[in-house]
Amino acid sequence: MVSKSKDHQRSTGGQPLKKKVKLSDQKIDEEIPLSKLKAKNKTDKSKKNKIKQENQQDELSLNTLMKTSNEPQKVKNEPKSENFDSATNIKSEGDSEDSYKWWEEGINDGIKKWDTLQHNGVMFPPPYEPLPTNVKLIYDGVPVKLPPEAEEVAGFFGVMINTDHAKNPVFQKNFFSDFKKVLKKAGGVIEPKDTKITSFKKCDFSKMFEYYETKREERKQLSRAEKKKLKEERDKMEEPYKYCILDGRKEQVGNFRVEPPSLFRGRGQHPRTGSLKTRVYPEDIILNLGPGSPIPEPPAGHKWGEIRRDNTVQWLAMWKENIFNSVKYVRFAANSSLKGISDYKKFEKARELKNHIDVIREDYSKNLRSKVMFERQVAVATYLIDVFALRAGGEKGEDEADTVGCCSLRYEHIELSEPNNVTFDFLGKDSIRFYQKVEVDQQVFKSLKLFKKSPKKKGDQLFDRLDPSILNKHLQGYMPGLTAKVFRTYNASKTMQDQIDSMDIKLEDTVQEKLLKYNAANREVAILCNHQKTVSKNHESSIQKANDKIQELIWQRIRLKKCLLQINPQLKKKEKALFFEIDDFKKEKELEVVENIYEKEVIKYNRKFKNENEKRKENSEELLADEKLQEWLNTAKEYRDVLIKEVESGNLSEEFIKKCGSEEKIRNNIKKFDQRIQVAFIQLKDREDNSQVSLGTSKINYIDPRLSVMFSKKFNVPIERLFTKTLREKFTWAIESADENWRF
DNA sequence: TTGGTGACTTAGAAAAAAACGG
DNA sequence: CCGTTTTTTTCTAAGTCACCAA
Numbered sequence: 001m002v003s004k005s006k007d008h009q010r011s012t013g014g015q016p017l018k019k020k021v022k023l024s025d026q027k028i029d030e031e032i033p034l035s036k037l038k039a040k041n042k043t044d045k046s047k048k049n050k051i052k053q054e055n056q057q058d059e060l061s062l063n064t065l066m067k068t069s070n071e072p073q074k075v076k077n078e079p080k081s082e083n084f085d086s087a088t089n090i091k092s093e094g095d096s097e098d099s100y101k102w103w104e105e106g107i108n109d110g111i112k113k114w115d116t117l118q119h120n121g122v123m124f125p126p127p128y129e130p131l132p133t134n135v136k137l138i139y140d141g142v143p144v145k146l147p148p149e150a151e152e153v154a155g156f157f158g159v160m161i162n163t164d165h166a167k168n169p170v171f172q173k174n175f176f177s178d179f180k181k182v183l184k185k186a187g188g189v190i191e192p193k194d195t196k197i198t199s200f201k202k203c204d205f206s207k208m209f210e211y212y213e214t215k216r217e218e219r220k221q222l223s224r225a226e227k228k229k230l231k232e233e234r235d236k237m238e239e240p241y242k243y244c245i246l247d248g249r250k251e252q253v254g255n256f257r258v259e260p261p262s263l264f265r266g267r268g269q270h271p272r273t274g275s276l277k278t279r280v281y282p283e284d285i286i287l288n289l290g291p292g293s294p295i296p297e298p299p300a301g302h303k304w305g306e307i308r309r310d311n312t313v314q315w316l317a318m319w320k321e322n323i324f325n326s327v328k329y330v331r332f333a334a335n336s337s338l339k340g341i342s343d344y345k346k347f348e349k350a351r352e353l354k355n356h357i358d359v360i361r362e363d364y365s366k367n368l369r370s371k372v373m374f375e376r377q378v379a380v381a382t383y384l385i386d387v388f389a390l391r392a393g394g395e396k397g398e399d400e401a402d403t404v405g406c407c408s409l410r411y412e413h414i415e416l417s418e419p420n421n422v423t424f425d426f427l428g429k430d431s432i433r434f435y436q437k438v439e440v441d442q443q444v445f446k447s448l449k450l451f452k453k454s455p456k457k458k459g460d461q462l463f464d465r466l467d468p469s470i471l472n473k474h475l476q477g478y479m480p481g482l483t484a485k486v487f488r489t490y491n492a493s494k495t496m497q498d499q500i501d502s503m504d505i506k507l508e509d510t511v512q513e514k515l516l517k518y519n520a521a522n523r524e525v526a527i528l529c530n531h532q533k534t535v536s537k538n539h540e541s542s543i544q545k546a547n548d549k550i551q552e553l554i555w556q557r558i559r560l561k562k563c564l565l566q567i568n569p570q571l572k573k574k575e576k577a578l579f580f581e582i583d584d585f586k587k588e589k590e591l592e593v594v595e596n597i598y599e600k601e602v603i604k605y606n607r608k609f610k611n612e613n614e615k616r617k618e619n620s621e622e623l624l625a626d627e628k629l630q631e632w633l634n635t636a637k638e639y640r641d642v643l644i645k646e647v648e649s650g651n652l653s654e655e656f657i658k659k660c661g662s663e664e665k666i667r668n669n670i671k672k673f674d675q676r677i678q679v680a681f682i683q684l685k686d687r688e689d690n691s692q693v694s695l696g697t698s699k700i701n702y703i704d705p706r707l708s709v710m711f712s713k714k715f716n717v718p719i720e721r722l723f724t725k726t727l728r729e730k731f732t733w734a735i736e737s738a739d740e741n742w743r744f
Numbered sequence: 745t746t747g748g749t750g751a752c753t754t755a756g757a758a759a760a761a762a763a764c765g766g
Numbered sequence: 767c768c769g770t771t772t773t774t775t776t777c778t779a780a781g782t783c784a785c786c787a788a
Binding site for chain 3: 255257259264265266267270328391392393394400401403405428429430431468469472483484485538542607611696724725726727
């Protein structure tokens with residue numbers, strides 16, 4: 001069962017991060033002597049012989065490629081660096097001849113990843129533009145002039161004071177501490193000169209906030225044409241960075257933009273959230289290029305940090321981010337060949353697991369009884385990963401959110417109750433709550449009890465003999481390359497295959513019905529993987545609206561049926577089923593529907609009035625008088641009165657009956673309503689079911705795309721309905737290689 | 745045996761774009 | 767057509783896992 005709302009789920013308590021305590025629990029050790037813990041490690045590297053991919057002879061320059069593109073060459077007056085022309089003219093369509101169907105040609109399995117790589121470097125965010133002089137941070141009631149470096153940081157906070165982040169005390173503390181550092185380094189407040197900013201509480205960011213809001217509003221107000229023009233300009237700037245040339249082929253780059261400075265938005269209860277993520281300069285960046293590829297020109301006045309030529313990796317550029325000193329990469333887009341190949345390999349590996357899963361399951365079932373503590377822990381962990389799709393669960397540091405996976409589960413994360421019920425309650429990746437009450441294998445239950453046995457207490461690790469690398473080493477004994485995460489892929493895709501196998505779909509069903517079933521299957525997988533999303537702010541009201549809408553449709557249908565009876569009262573006895581619902585729909589309910597209709601009308605007229613007058617104001621025309629609005633509202637009211645009278649008296653208005661027309665016409669209309677109501681019901685349920693489940697993640701990462709292609713072909717559902725454009729590009733290999741008989 | 749770190753995949757939120765409905 | 771809602775794309779955080787050095 002998926003739990004309610006995510007806000008609800010996010011951890012609130014700040015339990016201390018426990019160091020990994022390895023309990024050398026004597027007692028357990030005595031009971032279960034640690035002996036032969038050798039994991040069978042067959043490092044058999046069976047290499048499949050793959051067709052070697054053909055080397056591209058000459059390195060094409062971006063410029064050459066551009067010229068061979070089917071796009072007519074435009075004359076440009078921009079400055080050219082001589083051997084590395086700006087790639088502005090490369091078009092995304094590309095030539096058909098440079099499409100590279102690696103899945104048809106076979107995959108090279110060696111260490112070397114590529115031969116040549118050429119690109120234009122990375123795109124930097126625009127420099128900071130100081131605020132207009134009248135927009136200032138107000139400190140202790142006094143507007144202060146800040147040096148631009150500090151103003152920028154204050155602005156990062158100011159623009160988001162209405163968000164949850166900005167209300168989080170940890171976020172505030174980290175932001176303020178970094179802000180003070182920046183301010184100090186920049187020489188302190190400019191005016192009034194001796195102002196010392198020491199208290200967050202005395203900072204008033206509202207002027208900054210308003211300023212950014214106004215700007216946002218202005219941007220929104222731009223006309224369609226203006227927006228289009230801006231977008232074109234943006235696209236033109238981006239053009240050179242969007243593509244690179246890999247082994248002579250044009251390939252898309254993914255995140256070619258360097259991350260702009262900002263306040264770090266950590267997920268969940270993150271100790272470092274709100275810290276300043278500083279601006280990245282060319283000097284911080286390491287570019288990776290092919291041997292002999294020209295070095296792109298760094299921004300004026302700057303130098304690249306380093307030029308590397310490493311063809312064993314798949315990144316084009318990297319830099320170190322300041323908060324954790326971790327590496328950020330500029331990489332290929334999801335539709336690139338290298339990504340496609342890895343993706344393909346990932347799924348093939350998961351499919352390979354099919355051939356080993358029986359042995360693995362047998363083994364861990366047996367080892368759940370092992371007298372050796374280590375073996376017992378391995379067995380239980382493998383069970384949890386296999387059955388509940390837990391992640392491996394690596395160790396985490398003091399300055400990270402307290403989240404866990406299988407190996408890092410602690411005492412307090414599972415609750416046991418006889419005979420074999422387990423409640424998992426912990427925060428997983430991204431601080432998403434994993435909450436499940438389940439029944440487990442009797443022997444698993446016993447083992448978990450053992451793992452929780454005294455002297456273990458809150459904060460201690462359940463699997464004190466394990467970590468992911470130990471577990472993975474054990475798994476490799478069954479199958480080369482097998483790791484914990486492969487189980488997630490395997491079980492997700494297996495679930496999807498099973499779901500599709502058991503689908504009751506007739507070819508003549510509507511596409512919409514088929515899609516609903518596909519989504520239901522997708523949802524099973526998402527639930528297995530615990531992929532969630534926060535329920536949207538207006539979810540409740542939108543459900544309410546949809547319900548009202550359905551009620552309205554039903555009411556309309558009932559009116560039609562009443563009309564039918566009016567014409568031919570004999571029908572009521574003849575067709576009981578048809579008229580059954582009339583008596584079911586009570587007076588109060590009818591009145592509710594009428595009121596709803598009326599309310600909507602009122603809102604509509606008010607809006608219409610406001611809009612019309614705004615337009616007139618702009619054209620300096622005469623404004624509509626308030627009486628006009630009154631007039632409209634009166635029409636609405638009159639209509640409401642008519643309906644109310646109808647409900648009260650039980651007689652339809654003459655007008656309506658006239659409009660309904662012949663019996664045949666009414667019957668047709670009723671049928672149409674039947675259809676609409678049914679569709680509305682199904683869609684409402686689908687939406688309800690999806691409200692906190694996120695289908696995308698499993699579709700993108702876990703479900704073998706060839707399953708969707710198979711579904712598409714087998715049931716004649718256009719692939720466009722299953723995969724968005726980006727996804728189709730990412731999964732071209734699957735679309736072109738699977739047929740209706742393909743199996744995971 | 746561990747701890748750091750580099751390189752890659754996976755993840756939900758937020759922004760942007762497209763579709764919807766009055 | 768226009769404002770709203772829904773879907774798609776972008777963004778970047780947060781995992782996994784291999785490898786290396788001490």
